[in-house]
Amino acid sequence: MKKSLGAKTLAQPTPVWVVGSYDSKGKPNMMTIAWGGICCSQPPCVAVSLRKATYTHGCLSERRAFTVNIPSAAQVKEADYVGTVSGRTIDKFAATKLTPVRSELVDAPYIQEFPVVIECRVIHIIEIGLHTQFVGEILDVKAEEEVLGEQGMADILKVKPFIFDPAQGAYYSLGERIGKAFSIGRKS
């Protein structure tokens, strides 16, 4: 029997990604988000949603570029902290001792210490409500050599990304591989 929980953002799971950007003065900034996801295969695009009140919202609107930086579970404290304070008043890179690296492809910095980073240029800005959605075309994905696995792709068991659960306001690690996609469910 299903019970109504109301009109709430209770999707499970949501990602934990840190959005990198430059402000109007060229200062690197970052912000943690869970409202986002891949939204197109060709061109490859990722969407991130930001409240208008955030400092990052202004950075993306002006620079029309951002990075999506995927933290490893060991970096949960840094990622959480970056989501609780504003770049308007705090230099989050200095506070976390994370290192901004200027992208050669887009006008945004990525985070050196995070295992996987995605460089994007903004191609759509969609006003939805409290949040604005920025659709970024992915120009490159970069990963630390130590997390690479088969076929030179990032091995998720080495990256160890974690997820956010909006229902309980908590982070969860990744578990085990449970099957090959487009395969495990095929009927013989």
Add this chain to the structure above:
Amino acid sequence: MKKSLGAKTLAQPTPVWVVGSYDSKGKPNMMTIAWGGICCSQPPCVAVSLRKATYTHGCLSERRAFTVNIPSAAQVKEADYVGTVSGRTIDKFAATKLTPVRSELVDAPYIQEFPVVIECRVIHIIEIGLHTQFVGEILDVKAEEEVLGEQGMADILKVKPFIFDPAQGAYYSLGERIGKAFSIGRKS
């Protein structure tokens, strides 16, 4: 040292959700997606991206409604199968023995056997490229009573949602709770 992997949809993690809809004749249809995510808090909205070639794309365009159904890890075979065949030629509910339930709020069916379902009406349709993004306003979230936890919310450790890794084309289960959000990273 970071290595370039190219302009690819290599975000980790992505969700595994099954989109429910009715076709023009009122036949219930469903399709598994990983390109999606929450995109606004007020109004609460979730976005799903679909290729124009899919049968579900036509259903959402016409009915302007859909459901997001969250499968549990035990339902990985059904969810995978639903992503490998087309509703144009196959009745996926009959093939999987899953049960469509008519939503009382939107013109779409949800899946009785899945632990959490989200009922949405389409408020934006955004052409990005190969994929079209449908932004749905969440009108209600329903969960099985047996997966409810503290404060009457869905307990993610009971729901057991799983994730898709685009890099390896595989599914992974959820791991352990690693911290409270907006808390674990706070500096004292």
